[in-house]
């Protein structure tokens with residue numbers, strides 16, 4: 001029996017909170033395996049390794065091009081993803097076409113890996129209705145309301161469970177999002193009903209300018225899952241193999257009817273919060289950013305794959321050229337889509353526009369807008 005004095009030892013409990021969440025690591029900063037047993041157990045094929053690398057490179061190029069297009073005023077809202085390639089692309093490789101993705105505004109790469117066309121992602125960025133048309137791709141449009149996607153994912157996951165589906169709903173938020181009520185409510189509901197969900201908290205250090213240490217006194221954001229009674233782990237979010245393996249195991253657990261899992265990925269947003277005027281050097285130092293570049297997920301994975309004879313600078317250059325031309329086509333395609341009319345926008349937003357909005361629709365239509 002635990003003695004009363006031990007239960008009332010608050011300091012000991014605080015220390016325990018810190019030690020209960022060790023970080024999962026597989027590939028170190030030098031691209032060397034630090035957990036051979038876990039790597040072998042995961043049974044990752046060479047093809048998987050190359051596919052994960054390709055996804056991360058695609059995310060990298062997409063980010064480069066999107067940030068440039070934003071600077072030229074050719075895109076609207078853009079949230080850079082540099083530094084989060086493992087946390088986003090490697091985790092998402094663990095999921096199937098039938099699994100449902102609920103993205104946040106920074107999670108465009110996962111949508112594209114799932115088959116959402118790049119030109120539509122560009123139209124979403126511009127606020128065009130077509131950017132919200134998902135077709136057969138099992139994803140929803142990215143949430144701007146931080147944390148809302150956790151509630152929605154819980155609902156979808158519960159639906160999958162009730163229908164006996166062998167699929168999961170998976171969703172991402174940030175360290176800032178982990179402070180939102182919706183995030184906890186989503187995890188709590190999914191936990192209570194043992195729904196098929198995998199939740200990610202991408203702890204990239206900052207919620208716009210608010211640093212992680214002001215976000216929560218919890219030493220690990222993963223501990224928030226414990227309050228919902230769900231298995232929760234911390235993963236090196238700059239380590240593609242750790243991210244992939246954790247996501248794959250979490251999916252297997254959830255799809256087998258055991259309920260959801262929460263994964264906190266420790267990563268860094270190396271670039272601004274968004275391309276709409278954020279300057280990270282107003283709230284963090286250059287030195288801090290440089291330190292994080294030493295953990296670059298792309299470099300680690302590149303070294304690892306090169307040592308296995310699976311990757312080279314030639315392969316990479318060719319692949320980057322392919323993606324760039326895919327993006328060139330997507331820009332043209334997005335530019336060729338007719339401009340959205342204000343009248344259509346209102347019609348698409350409101351099923352029953354009501355008297356005042358009907359008047360506005362008529363007015364805009366009259367002006368050809």
Ligand SMILES: Cc1ncc(C[n+]2csc(CCOP(=O)(O)OP(=O)(O)O)c2C)c(N)n1
Pocket residue numbers: 106144145146173174175176177178180202204206207208269273
């Ligand atoms: C409910 C809600 N509150 C506030 C905002 C304004 N807002 C937009 S992004 C953001 C910070 C989010 O940070 P984090 O969840 O860490 O994600 P990151 O941008 O770092 O990926 C805030 C507060 C919002 N979009 N939604």
